[in-house]
Amino acid sequence: MAKILKDYPNVCLKPEDLDGRIDFSQIFPRPGPVHIEIGTGKATFLLNQAMAQPDVNFLGIERARKYYRYAVDRIGRWSVNNVRIIRTEAAAFLADFIPDSSVDCFHVYFPDPWPKKRHHKRRFFNSTNTEQLRRCLKTGGDIRIATDYAEYFEQIQTVLAACNSRLEKNEFTPTAGADKGEWVGTNFERKYRKDRRRIHTLAVRKL
Numbered sequence: 435m436a437k438i439l440k441d442y443p444n445v446c447l448k449p450e451d452l453d454g455r456i457d458f459s460q461i462f463p464r465p466g467p468v469h470i471e472i473g474t475g476k477a478t479f480l481l482n483q484a485m486a487q488p489d490v491n492f493l494g495i496e497r498a499r500k501y502y503r504y505a506v507d508r509i510g511r512w513s514v515n516n517v518r519i520i521r522t523e524a525a526a527f528l529a530d531f532i533p534d535s536s537v538d539c540f541h542v543y544f545p546d547p548w549p550k551k552r553h554h555k556r557r558f559f560n561s562t563n564t565e566q567l568r569r570c571l572k573t574g575g576d577i578r579i580a581t582d583y584a585e586y587f588e589q590i591q592t593v594l595a596a597c598n599s600r601l602e603k604n605e606f607t608p609t610a611g612a613d614k615g616e617w618v619g620t621n622f623e624r625k626y627r628k629d630r631r632r633i634h635t636l637a638v639r640k641l
């Protein structure tokens with residue numbers, strides 16, 4: 435039977451309602467650190483992490499309508515009030531709407547690897563987007579990454595190393611909402627663990 439997905443307006447941040455750079459104090463009910471997840475998928479990470487860290491404000495960015503609707507329904511049903519989700523393309527959204535030095539942590543878990551060489555240009559991690567992440571981070575803020583795709587992981591390391599003087603490697607610790615033995619507890623991590631795929635993780639901190 436088809437699952438009926440409900441809309442929860444208090445969970446959604448609509449691109450058409452935004453006018454210039456976001457003031458996070460206007461979109462979350464309580465002040466607190468801001469964490470952004472890029473490529474939220476079905477929001478398993480967002481839900482568990484937001485419940486584990488109720489004092490942190492989480493913004494999920496998901497461009498696929500199907501996953502966005504699933505994520506909104508899920509967060510809404512659990513009445514988690516420290517999460518907002520926007521359906522948009524992350525690179526342009528960061529560039530246009532996220533203020534300088536306003537984000538405490540970016541979570542990018544299992545970004546699409548676009549394995550074909552001619553599609554590599556679609557990958558999220560490139561020098562432009564990395565510079566945007568760095569610009570948006572507060573000093574001392576983190577970018578946390580997990581992927582099963584070794585060749586993309588190498589590229590990500592290379593791109594981040596090019597920002598070397600302004601980003602330093604940090605320890606990647608399991609997230610608060612992850613289950614025992616997991617790094618981040620997303621759907622893709624769970625799927626790949628079952629397949630016994632190696633998972634690569636990396637964290638860097640803005641200097």
Ligand SMILES: C[S@@+](CC[C@H](N)C(=O)[O-])C[C@H]1O[C@@H](n2cnc3c(N)ncnc32)[C@H](O)[C@@H]1O
Nearest residue numbers: 473474475496497498523524543544620621622
């Ligand atoms: C491989 S899935 C991983 C989902 C989730 N992070 C997980 O680990 O289960 C990648 C997700 O990122 C979304 N995505 C990819 N590129 C994006 C972008 N540039 N902006 C927003 N969402 C993006 C895709 O639609 C997809 O839902």
